[in-house]
Amino acid sequence: VTVEVDAESGVPLVDISAVGPTDTPVQQIMELMREHGPVLRRRLHGRDVLFVSDPELVAELCDEERFAKQVGPALENVREFTADGLFTAYDDEPNWAKAHDILMPAFALGSMRTYHPVMLRVARRLIRSWDARMAAGQPVDVAEDMTRMTLDTIGLAGFGYDFGSFERPEGHPFVRAMVRCLEWSMNRLGRVPGIDYTEQDEAFRADADYLASVVDEVIANRAGSGGGTGTSAADGGNAGSGGTGADGRDAGSGGAAEAPAEDLLGLMLGAVHPADGTTLDHANIRNQVITFLIAGHETTSGALSFALHYLVRHPAELRAVQREVDALWGDTADPEPEFAEIGLLRRTRQALNEALRLWPTAAAFGRRARRDTLLGGRIPLRAGEWAIVAAPMLHRAPVWGDNPELFDPDRFAPEAEADRPVHAYKPFGTGERACIGRQFALHEATMLLALLVHRYRPLDHAGYRLRVKESLTLKPEGLTLTLRPRTAAD
């Protein structure tokens, strides 16, 4: 790694070509920023990217008058399999505004009420699975089960489609193909000129085609839906009917399931744009479904996994969350959380916010200058040039106090929040391209975390040391826990 500081702007130019971006590029940027400060230009094989985590400069980048979302190199790669879906659409692509306008109502806070029963139903799948593990004295793989839970939730709530992930020892193949596609998107950023990557690209293409085939099945299930027996997703491996079994137990075994009145797919297939009366075309709907299946579960799963990790690591914080849920649900064996109760779970929500501070699972977002400008009065950006906000370091900036590595949910007490600059916390991006699924994610995650700490005493049986795995998003790698039932003493 070589470094030279630009005399005019004071921005260090750090050339990492000798080491490459490694398999943890976000953590590499964090290291570089710890060493060279909160603004730096990273050079890799002649390509330069400006990374920013200084809260004042980030506040400028979040000014929608001066900057807009940039589909940076990482998202350009994701675009290879999500095209003009909401996440990877260019600002000026007509389908972005169209899909945004059609789908917004489905993500208003009030709409969460319609997803709540489905979220609870899938939360119970995870609990049943964890009960069985507990009874057998076996540890649970946290990130894997959180991923099962979040995938089944977005599948059912968004598209009336049941991935039945808890019935599958290896999880749903959709998840593995998706993770490989995300890894391809990430690793492609570090390609060395002159090397042949045909093999990787062909494997990627096969995975992307498979994702598309699952999505076509999700759509076909609806289009021709008389409901009824579900066919399993494209691997052909899973028989059985979706939905709720006669004994009231939720079998969750794959395929079509009853959808809420107006879910995402219903909106996309039916709704006409308020302004021009047109609907989304088939190709775009396919891109949206694939986008939501990915964006709608991968990051939430990581957030839940980090939150549980930190609660286990900080027993006093775990007890604080347990006091909160106990006050609501007492020692009821199987609480029936109501929609409105989830909003009361402040302490649980604070723990999640704090986990997302330390490890914002979608760690970076790009901002493009709308016109020639000077960032911080000293860093020139031409119209069209862009910078990347590195959220994990923004979230460790001096405004967070002198021990930013400490997991401390009190940082999200209302008084503390009022004292902080508004742009110091950006786990969900910014502006009109900020996360559309934020309320969805927080409702789902808060409810599950609350139900888990209400029911179990989670134990670190293996002396786990946090390792953060990067596949474009972040997850704690290899986190397993054993579970005990709560007793009066804990």
Ligand code: MNH
């Ligand atoms: Mn989500 C955009 C983080 C959960 C659907 N999401 C973004 C962005 C961030 C983000 C950051 C902005 C990226 C950028 O500027 O380039 N999202 C998260 C996190 C969680 C999350 C940390 C969970 C925790 N996201 C969800 C869920 C859904 C979802 C759940 C769907 C149900 N997110 C989206 C979509 C976009 C997005 C769609 C793109 C919105 C747009 O550009 O119009």
